[in-house]
Amino acid sequence: MTDKARVLVVDDEPDIRALLQLTLSRMGLGSVLADSLAAARAHLAEGSYALCLTDMRLPDGDGIELIREIQGLPEELPCAMITAHGNVELAVESLKAGAFDFLSKPVDLKALRTLISSAVKGQRQPRERRSRHLLLGDSEPMRRLRGMIAKVSRSQAPIYISGESGTGKELVARLIHQQSMRADGPFVPVNCGALPTELMESELFGHRKGSFTGAVADNPGMFVSADRGTLFLDEVAELPLHMQVKLLRAIQERAVRPVGAPREVSVDARLLSATHKPLEQMVGSGEFRQDLYYRINVIELKVPPLRERRQDLPQLIEHILRQQAGAGALPRLDAAALQALQAYPFPGNVRELENILQRAHTLCEGSVIGREHLQLPDSPPTLPAGPTATGTSAHGAAPTPLEGPLRERTIATPAPADLDQHLEAIERETILQALEAHRWNKTATAKALGISFRALRYRLKKLEME
Ligand SMILES: Nc1ncnc2c1ncn2[C@@H]1O[C@H](COP(=O)(O)OP(=O)(O)OP(=O)(O)O)[C@@H](O)[C@H]1O
Ligand SMILES: [Mg+2]
Incomplete structure (x- = not known):
């Protein structure tokens, strides 16, 4: 069983098969050659391999089919596709089908060796190492x-x-x-x-x-x-x-x-x-x-926003507080504070949660963090523009008092003493509404507002709305 690892080479051109076989043998690897999908399937059925290198076009089908089939096998087998030079769509398609990499023809030997060694090395030591980075959340x-x-x-x-x-x-x-x-x-x-x-x-x-x-x-x-x-x-x-x-x-x-x-x-x-x-x-x-x-x-x-996975909050809170407390006493949140966080929309997501807790920890002095230590903004913050910003808690979270009024933002009553601030609020609100109306497409927004794209970018920067 300890004989050298074998690579399944699937290509209908004898020259390429010979080149690959030679390269593999110089790297101390065996090869099994197939000139069609049918031959490849037969070899797959009877043995196991460290890697499969397949051509795209084969007499009885294409290599992508083979890659898909291999994804369904019980044993993991890394695949790489060899494509005609410059055929990006096919290369991308092969990656989507499950190939771990691709090579373009004419095959560059150095790239080929790199690909082979990373695939074979990856297999020899399956990586089950514990991660230093923790992505928490059981939602x-x-x-x-x-x-x-x-x-x-x-x-x-x-x-x-x-x-x-x-x-x-x-x-x-x-x-x-x-x-x-x-x-x-x-x-x-x-x-x-x-x-x-x-x-x-x-x-x-x-x-x-x-x-x-x-x-x-x-x-x-x-x-x-x-x-x-x-x-x-x-x-x-x-x-x-x-x-x-x-x-x-x-x-x-x-x-x-x-x-x-x-x-x-x-x-x-x-x-x-x-x-x-x-x-x-x-x-x-x-x-x-x-x-x-x-x-x-x-x-x-x-990566989902925090407000769409509120059930992760307790775990995140505990982890962050533990990190911040270090060797000191671990603070805890009282019920009102926890409830306030559960209702908060977190436009800044986990990083904002970290900041809120850091501040609260500093403010609370004792070991219990109350609602007042969180210093959550009274008015609902604006949800950021983003591909996942839905603006509502569509995913099972309870509707919250802070999220309700988000869609009907109103301009703050002006303090007559501060005209600049008042004008700024109007400007901000106008831009925000236009952005929302045009699904955050800045070009369309600028057009609707009758200003240039540059002018819009300038204003967004000035108003710190970027
Ligand atoms: N699921 C999670 N579990 C534990 N910590 C998390 C989790 N998600 C984010 N964090 C922590 O939140 C902070 C922000 O995360 P990170 O920097 O990866 O966010 P980001 O999406 O890159 O933000 P930005 O768009 O602002 O660059 C980090 O301290 C990170 O460790
Ligand atoms: Mg980042």
């Missing part, structure tokens, strides 16, 4: 999310993590990395919103010493730093269009060209991305490139 949506995380961790597909601000998107990204076969490699988070525009290219793709003023040393860049690991593009919606083009190229070529470097450097990094913005709508309004969107969003994980 149905969180259980589903954890299941999805476990599933996508096994693949190399790019994952797009969506969800409102503070829901735990970064936590999800870290978990995916940790449970993947890249766990021993680096996890490199990049906050695209925090990179200054002038430095974006060199930060992402690196630069050579002396390539521009201030480049006093070589910088590998985030992509290369994530080699053999995971690159997490956080707030990916913030990338300006010209960087989106460069990013797309880097993903397609699996290579980057550092500023001032003579040639490209190949990179093997898995891509995860996230944003709290409605990326799909940004594609519609031309703010985000559609081709890039398809490339990063092969599989989408939606």
Whole structure:
């Protein structure tokens, strides 16, 4: 039973089969060759394999069919698809069907070896390690999310993590990395919103010493730093269009060209991305490139807002208080405080809960946190724009006094002494209503308000409504 691991190679071209067989044997792996789907099925029925490499077009069907069938087998078998060069749709389709990666023809030997070793290595040490990061919550949506995380961790597909601000998107990204076969490699988070525009290219793709003023040393860049690991593009919606083009190229070529470097450097990094913005709508309004969107969003994980899983609150509260108390006495919430939190809409989700509890812990002095220590806002806060912002507690949570009036927001009665503030309130309200009416599509909103897109962005920034 301890003979060398075998790879099932499915391709109707004898040259490719020979090339793959040779590469595999040099890596100490055996191969079993099939020239059709039927032959592949027969081999699958009689033996077990460490990996399946399949061509797309086969005389009796296509490789995607085979990949789907393999997903249904009782034993886990990583699959990779070999596609004609540049056929992105098929590559993406194969990832969706369950392939963990794909290669394009002509087969690049280095990429092939990397793919084989990561697949085989991943199998030899199935990863059951306990995670340092805890994604708490036993509600149905969180259980589903954890299941999805476990599933996508096994693949190399790019994952797009969506969800409102503070829901735990970064936590999800870290978990995916940790449970993947890249766990021993680096996890490199990049906050695209925090990179200054002038430095974006060199930060992402690196630069050579002396390539521009201030480049006093070589910088590998985030992509290369994530080699053999995971690159997490956080707030990916913030990338300006010209960087989106460069990013797309880097993903397609699996290579980057550092500023001032003579040639490209190949990179093997898995891509995860996230944003709290409605990326799909940004594609519609031309703010985000559609081709890039398809490339990063092969599989989408939606992180649910806290108000749609209120039953997770007690567990989260206990965990956060425990963390904050450290070695000190563990504070607890009295019934009124707990009830107030159960009714609160949490526009800032788990991060807001952390902040509220931190403040309450500081204010309460004793060991019991009361409602007054929570300092929840009297007026209902505005729910953020977001792909999952439904604005109501549609998922089983009790209707709350704070959520009721959200749809009929009214302008605060003006304090006559403060005209500026009053005007600002009107401006804010007008923009908000227009945004809602146009489903948070800024282009349409600007048009409806009779101002330019730029002017709208400026106002949103000024009013801190971004
Ligand atoms: N399910 C959860 N269990 C435990 N902690 C959580 C959970 N969800 C979020 N957190 C905690 O909440 C905080 C915010 O999470 P995180 O930074 O991942 O959110 P985010 O979605 O990336 O937010 P933003 O959109 O603002 O960047 C972190 O401290 C994280 O550890
Ligand atoms: Mg984040």
